[in-house]
Amino acid sequence: MRTAACDSTALRRVFAHSPVDLRALLVASVLPPPSSTKVPCMKPLPPGPLNLAQIQEYVAKMELERGFANSTTVDQALKLAEETGEVCKAVRKCASLRMDPNSTVGELGAELADVLIYVAAIANREGLDLSQALRDKELVNEKRTWC
Numbered sequence: 001m002r003t004a005a006c007d008s009t010a011l012r013r014v015f016a017h018s019p020v021d022l023r024a025l026l027v028a029s030v031l032p033p034p035s036s037t038k039v040p041c042m043k044p045l046p047p048g049p050l051n052l053a054q055i056q057e058y059v060a061k062m063e064l065e066r067g068f069a070n071s072t073t074v075d076q077a078l079k080l081a082e083e084t085g086e087v088c089k090a091v092r093k094c095a096s097l098r099m100d101p102n103s104t105v106g107e108l109g110a111e112l113a114d115v116l117i118y119v120a121a122i123a124n125r126e127g128l129d130l131s132q133a134l135r136d137k138e139l140v141n142e143k144r145t146w147c
Contacts, residue, residue: 001092052120052130059120080118087111 042061063069071079090108092099098104123130135141 047069052134056124056130060124061116062117063121063124065141068121071121072124076118076121076125080115080122083111083114083118087115 042058042065045058046054063071086106087108089103090100090111091103093105094108120130122128123133
């Protein structure tokens with residue numbers, strides 16, 4: 001795993017618009033002590049299931065370490081659209097539908113993971129807590145009539 005050093009100013013800039021609880025967690029976990037100017041950013045993902053807050057935290061750190069922190073919401077939304085197309089190609093492959101034999105197709109799980117990363121990246125840029133957004137949306141959906 002590649003480990004880069006992060007400066008605290010860049011980290012604060014990335015999380016300026018993140019949900020307060022996520023920002024506080026990240027500041028406490030990765031900002032260097034006052035006497036230091038740099039600290040390794042990422043730890044490996046923990047084993048077992050992850051909750052949405054953990055995913056958002058990981059993606060925020062990953063983007064900073066890998067140099068994606070300056071990408072805009074529009075940049076990330078366009079990449080999300082590309083990744084959803086790759087999910088569709090992987091579904092076609094899983095369903096044994098005809099495809100261009102020269103087409104490169106990823107595994108469905110990997111493509112879905114890419115989509116999740118971009119969803120978290122967009123949410124982080126917009127200061128959205130995905131867990132709360134899901135709860136709020138389901139309150140609306142529960143009132144709908146579904147066929």
